[in-house]
Amino acid sequence: MVMTTTTLHELLDTHIAAGSMPGAVALVARDERVEVVSAGTAGLAGSAPMRRDSLFRIASITKPIVAAAAMTLVEDGLIAPADPVAAWLPELASPLVVRTPESPVDDVVSAVRPITLLDLLTFRAGYGFPSDFSLPAVAPLFEKLKQGPPQPQTGLAPDAWMAELSRIPLLHQPGDGWLYNTCSDILGVLVARVADRPLPAYLAERIFEPLGMKDTGFWVEPAALDRFTSSYRAGAGGDGGEGESRGGGEGGGGAGPELVDAPDGQWSSPPAFPSGAGGLVSTVDDWYAFGRMLLTEGLNDAGDRVLAGESVRQMITDHLTPEQRAASGLFTEGQGWGFGGAVDVEIAAPWNVLGRYGWVGGTGTTAHVIPATGTVAVLLTQMEMGGPAAPEVMRDFWTYAAGF
Incomplete structure (x- = not known):
């Protein structure tokens, strides 16, 4: 038209x-x-x-709003952009990364550095959707974490969600590549844990x-x-x-x-x-x-x-x-x-x-x-x-x- x-x-x-x-x-x-x-x-x-x-x-x-909330925590001195998030998200203390983006989920190497707050804010933590949705490491995001169209009454509680996430390998090393969506969900859990308050509150x-x-x-x-x-x-x-x-x-x-x-x-x-x-x-x-x-x-x-x-x-x-x-x-x-x-x-x-x-x-x-x-x-x-x-x-x- x-x-x-x-x-x-x-x-x-x-x-x-x-x-x-x-x-x-x-x-x-x-x-x-x-x-x-x-x-x-x-x-x-x-x-x-x-x-x-x-x-x-x-x-x-929703994503810009949650990013703004994360920045209030930075301003309060509770977390810095360069801080590893594992201090609040221990589930991400030892992330594994698929050897190549095309590798199966069990062909992994260790992350070369920790995931930081800046990685989450810029969608470069290694979790999320690439342009190719058929990559093996992408499937668990849909199957286990219900990534995709929001379904608020079918999701896991935050702690259980993070436990599932910890079993899914990163698609890229932290900081290396931009991937869509999942980092904002992780960021929401991080904001709640750093603030010691539920995210809605x-x-x-x-x-x-x-x-x-x-x-x-x-x-x-x-x-x-x-x-x-x-x-x-x-x-x-x-x-x-x-x-x-x-x-x-x-x-x-x-x-x-x-x-x-x-x-x-x-x-x-x-x-x-x-x-x-x-x-x-x-x-x-x-x-x-x-x-x-x-x-x-x-x-x-x-x-x-x-x-x-x-x-x-x-x-x-x-x-x-x-x-x-x-x-x-x-x-x-x-x-x-x-x-x-x-x-x-x-x-x-x-x-x-x-x-x-x-x-x-x-x-x-x-x-x-x-x-x-x-x-x-x-x-x-x-x-x-x-x-x-x-x-x-x-x-x-x-x-x-x-x-x-």
């Missing part, structure tokens, strides 16, 4: 009419100019209209409450379930792209969307494993508050400091080598990686802006800040992505935000 629309409302309405999603909420803000659009419905089959405070499973745009104290993120958490309270959207994936024969039918209904067959999770489903009670990689529920305004904090280098709206300026600068700076960026191309084409999010390092597409920082969520979400222009851009949909490539509605939204 070639977009010829000029407004954010037209952009969303066009994609909804084409059948790519039931609804969406989008926000683009630059300085005092804020544009927010709620379009479509919160679900199928005559659901309530989408609203500005609708709640979404935000998936991987620590995030609430240090991030959500200071920023007024009143609707963000790892589950939805009963009183808010009426604002919680349903989650869908493309049905059999469909890929979630433009032109797919919206027929088929909730859980129905055909090419229409299939229900993945209802409001009273997996996020309606506290999870066994609060996923630092993708477990949060939030709203556009809550992520906007987080984005404003990044743009002011750590201040909330009242002028109180949530993060040090240097912490924010480290978060939104690319830390990868050119070789590491090239190897991660399936996920980060034209981008490097900061702490918990990608950083635009080249103009490879109309939406790229040098220094743009943020990420996408597999449940159909995306959030970025553009320091060069003072822009925050958040798009929340409830249609799962079919793979690492961003769907057309995201690409159109990014292009709109880049020119806002």
Whole structure:
């Protein structure tokens, strides 16, 4: 689809009419100019209209928030980026590494150095997804740790999760290669152990409450379930792209969307494993508050400091080598990686802006800040992505935000 629309409302309405999603909420803000659009419905089959405070499973745009929480621990002097994490995660005290990325999981060597906090923040600890999902050391991440789309009620508790992780070899030596996702889940466990508090409680104290993120958490309270959207994936024969039918209904067959999770489903009670990689529920305004904090280098709206300026600068700076960026191309084409999010390092597409920082969520979400222009851009949909490539509605939204 070639977009010829000029407004954010037209952009969303066009994609909804084409059948790519039931609804969406989008926000683009630059300085005092804020544009927010709620379009479509919160679900199928005559659901309530989408609203500005609708709640979404935000998936991987959780990652920058958990990285920020880790930096508060650095500022408190409880851990340093160069510190080996085994002091708090003894399960990772003696990691093994597959001899080559293609080696079977029992062909291993010892890690040449400890895993550090910086390795986790930059996704270079050796755990995670490469561009080739068929490698033997990747399979246990899905089978044992339930890596992939968030499933909060099916995961192990953090200690049991770490015990399973300790039996899985690294794909690369610590620091050598960028791998997606798993490091954020490890980081969530690390934050809880260093802080000596459950991850949900620590995030609430240090991030959500200071920023007024009143609707963000790892589950939805009963009183808010009426604002919680349903989650869908493309049905059999469909890929979630433009032109797919919206027929088929909730859980129905055909090419229409299939229900993945209802409001009273997996996020309606506290999870066994609060996923630092993708477990949060939030709203556009809550992520906007987080984005404003990044743009002011750590201040909330009242002028109180949530993060040090240097912490924010480290978060939104690319830390990868050119070789590491090239190897991660399936996920980060034209981008490097900061702490918990990608950083635009080249103009490879109309939406790229040098220094743009943020990420996408597999449940159909995306959030970025553009320091060069003072822009925050958040798009929340409830249609799962079919793979690492961003769907057309995201690409159109990014292009709109880049020119806002």
